Amino acid sequence: MSFIIRAATRDDLQHLYEMAKLTGGGFTNLPPDRPSLTAKLDLSTKAFERTDDTLEDETFVLILENTETGEVRGTSQLFTQVGQKWPFYSYRITSLTQHSKELNRTMRADMLSLVNDLEGSSEVGGLFLHPSERAGGLGLLLARSRYLFIAAHRPRFGDQILAELRGIIDEKGGSPFWDAIGGRFFGMSFQEADEFNAIHGNQFIADLMPKHPVYISMLEDGARKVIGLPHPNGRAAMRMLENEGFAYHQYVDIFDGGPSMTARTDQVRSIRDAVEMSLDGLLDEGTGEKALIATGHLASFRCCYGNRMLEDDSIRVDPMTAKALNITDGDMVWSIAR
Structure with a gap:
């Protein structure tokens, strides 16, 4: 295929x-x-x-x-560029340390703070x-x-790019994280809030979500345990993001508590190492290295797996790839090793 x-x-x-x-x-x-x-x-x-x-x-x-x-x-x-039509909200896990001389005790509390720190970033999603x-x-x-x-x-x-991973959702389609925080203020199930957000945007979060930090220790065990964890189906996606240079910096989704991963755009591996060269001939069958190969601008963009061989300022690809992408000698091609 x-x-x-x-x-x-x-x-x-x-x-x-x-x-x-x-x-x-x-x-x-x-x-x-x-x-x-x-x-x-x-x-x-x-x-x-x-x-x-x-x-x-x-x-x-x-x-x-x-x-x-x-x-x-x-x-x-x-x-x-997220956060332009309406605010882009995240929770960030922050810490507050307090000390009592009388008790000779230091207490450290983790909190969820509602922030717009990631506003203006580009985002990859919807996969x-x-x-x-x-x-x-x-x-x-x-x-x-x-x-x-x-x-x-x-x-x-x-200059910054982010990826939000879906958080833990139970077998009934509910979210322990949402039930512990958002559900208490909105009178909506997770599914109802998620559907409303998908259709109407999250301005309702700005209108009704409490602006004060939420102490994590005051949440139920089920909610605390899922903060920053990806859905089991998203673990492979998280590893792929990490391989590209994304990292988790304590930002979580306001609905399901899933992790938000960020990276500097120019340091994402598949962006940093991508090369653009003109096509100069085809490879013999079974030769070259495996790669992702792309061509075209905007609506004509196409990408597929194929084989490539880089030669100074030109590239050769296998005949099947050239046919799939409809490219001929002289066409400009982007590629990255698979």
Whole structure:
């Protein structure tokens, strides 16, 4: 089978909707709501059509397509500058140390403080791979293709990049973290709040969430234990982010307590090590090194796995990759070792 990453179009609405119904909740960037998905595709289309190389608040949606069947089997998203339309909230784990001379005792308390520290960052998110395709490195292709897109369009992205990982959700679709904090102030279940956020944004958090720090020791055990932990299905994603140079700096999601990972954009491995060269010939079958290979600008962006050989200021790729990406000698190609 042959898979490519390409720009999403409005014609992908049904595909995205079918995948959204498989997420199991807690997936804000891919809600099973047609109007929301339509609006997201409209924003993405406008972003792909804008040609100015300047940083603005934009959303890009990418699609994983099986080129043999035409089936859409995955998706991922890029947000160029979060917190512009409405505030971008996180909890940051902070500490307060106090000392009593009379008791000769020092107490250290960890707290959750509501912050906008990550506002203005770019974000990679919305990655979902169809359950039947979770083999063969397609999740890695979806994830790392985003970094090649950023490298190819660097002026459109900020100097810091973040990734939010879904937190722990129980078998009923609830969140122990939300139940312990947000649920007490909003009178909404986690699923209701998550769906409302996906469709309407999180301004309601600004309106009603208490601004004072929350002492972690006062939370129930079930909530304390999940703070900063990724959903079991997200552990592999967390390892991939760490391999790219992302780190956890005590920021957690305000809904489910999942970890937010951050990195300097130019230090993300797949951005830092990506190279752009012109195509100069094809490889013999079975030669070259395995790589992610991409070409095209904005809406014509395409990316796939293939083989490459770097030669001074040019690159050669295998014939199957050249066909999948529709490239010929002289075309500019971005690549990164697999």
